[in-house]
Amino acid sequence: MSKNIYVGNLPWSATEDEVRAAFEAHGQVSSVKLIEDRETGRPRGFGFVEMADDAAALDAIEALDGKDFGGRNLKVNEAKPREPRPRW
Template sequence: MSKNLYVGNLAWSTTEDEVRSAFEAYGEVTSVKLIEDRETGRPRGFGFVEMSDDSAARDAIEALDGKDLGGRNLKVNEAKPRVERPRW
């Protein structure tokens, strides 16, 4: 069963490829999505990594949470399900 991880505190210059290669050291990465601001298209400093298996995801969280990537200490944990918010 795949596991979705939240990755925060990313440098704005960090690419999806850089994030993918950091996580691939711990197992198969099925997707990487860095979030951009809807208005400006600029990176928001966080994203999501989907890994193919739970134990690889746990290993990645343990190894990468607090580690430096692009001069910033990553925040990595299990992603919480998205809560739908009303649009104003």
């Protein structure tokens, strides 16, 4: 069972490779997705990392939450399922 991790407060200069490298220090990373603004294509400062092993994911969350990354303190926690949004 893979674990999806929310990574927030990323510097806009962060790349998926840099985020992957930070998490790979704690275990195998299945995927990294940094979120971009739909209209401008600019980074939004957060993303998601999926790790194959629950124990490694929990280790990464504990180790990286609050850590400096490119001059910003990361916010790292278990991703919550997306809330359905009403369509107007």
